[in-house]
Amino acid sequence: MRTEQKADNHRILVIDDSLSIHEDFRKILEPPKDSGSLDQARAALFGETPSLPTHEHYTLEFASQGQEGCGMVHSAYGAGHPYAMAFVDMRMPPGWDGLETIENLWYVDHDLEIVICTAYSDHPWDEVSRRIGETDKLLILMKPFNSIEVVQLAHSLTKKWNLTRSVKLQMEGFASCVSQRTTELQEASDRLQKNTASRIAETLKDQPHGDAAAAFHQKEEFLAIMSHEILVPMNELVSKVSLLFDSPLTPEQRSHATTIQRCAQDLLALHNDMHEFMAGRRVETLAEGRQ
Secondary structure, eight states: OOOOOOSOOOEEEEEOSOHHHHHHHHHHHSOOTTHHHHHHHHHHHHOOOOOOOSSOOOEEEEESSHHHHHHHHHHHHHTTOOOSEEEEESOOTTSOOHHHHHHHHHHHOTTOEEEEEEOTTTOOHHHHHHHHOSOSSEEEEESSOOHHHHHHHHHHHHHHHHHHHHHHHHHHHHHHHHHHHHHHHHHHHHHHHHHHHHHHHHHHHHSOGGGHHHHHHHHHHHHHHHHHHHHHHHHHHHHHHHHHTTSOOOHHHHHHHHHHHHHHHHHHHHHHHHHHHHHHHHHHHHHHHHO
16 A cells, blocks of 8 residues: 555545435535535624534445445555544445454454444344454444544544544664664674784784784774664664554554564674673683683
8 A cells, every 4th residue: 555645644435325324424424515605604694603514524435235345345445544433334245244344344454443332232242252353443333323433433443543643654674774874874784893903913924923902902903893883873763662552553563673673682692792702802802812
């Protein structure tokens, strides 16, 4: 999916075989087309300042069957303008029922928030749970429903979708930063190792055998520079990942953050091992110098 979208996503899909239900959702979630002219007339007659609407401006689209709705979700997702949520009717003869529709919708777009509109007699909840599984992306709206329930669900789930997307983009940014910094550190390490080897070879060539301690000291200086280049970005990375764990992460995002944290800790452990190795080599070199 191309993530071209930058503004908050308020795109809602209603999948229901009843055109009257389509109209009901339109009346509840779309502002009256003449509300602007009425506000202007009120201001002209009574000197009142038009007030801003108190609800979000949603973009509504409609499908009469599950197959049609799934095709619309596929097209929107592929174009980089996905729906934030969908209201799905449980019964839509003669095509897919609500559960089959939801299974196919999530196959196309797993991030889609869904409200299933159902009556008690349609499907028992244990059947819904068994087929759909445990998820935080499905809510039930029992029939008959009122406009307040619809408005609250639309507001809450579109906001949740946008927050989830924001966290996901941050995670992708962190992952890209980690990859870039890892490449840079590897390249810097390779250069330092080559330079160190070259300097040590030149030093040993020009110095007597007893001056191995001085050559080792020069090697330590190079490794100290490399140590600094590793510690500064890695400590910053560890602190940023720690902040992520205080965000509302999904299980998948939390798993990615844990992986990043583990890789950072592994690199720090490698850094510490290197210092322990160098400390041991220092002792050996000094001992050789005394002989």
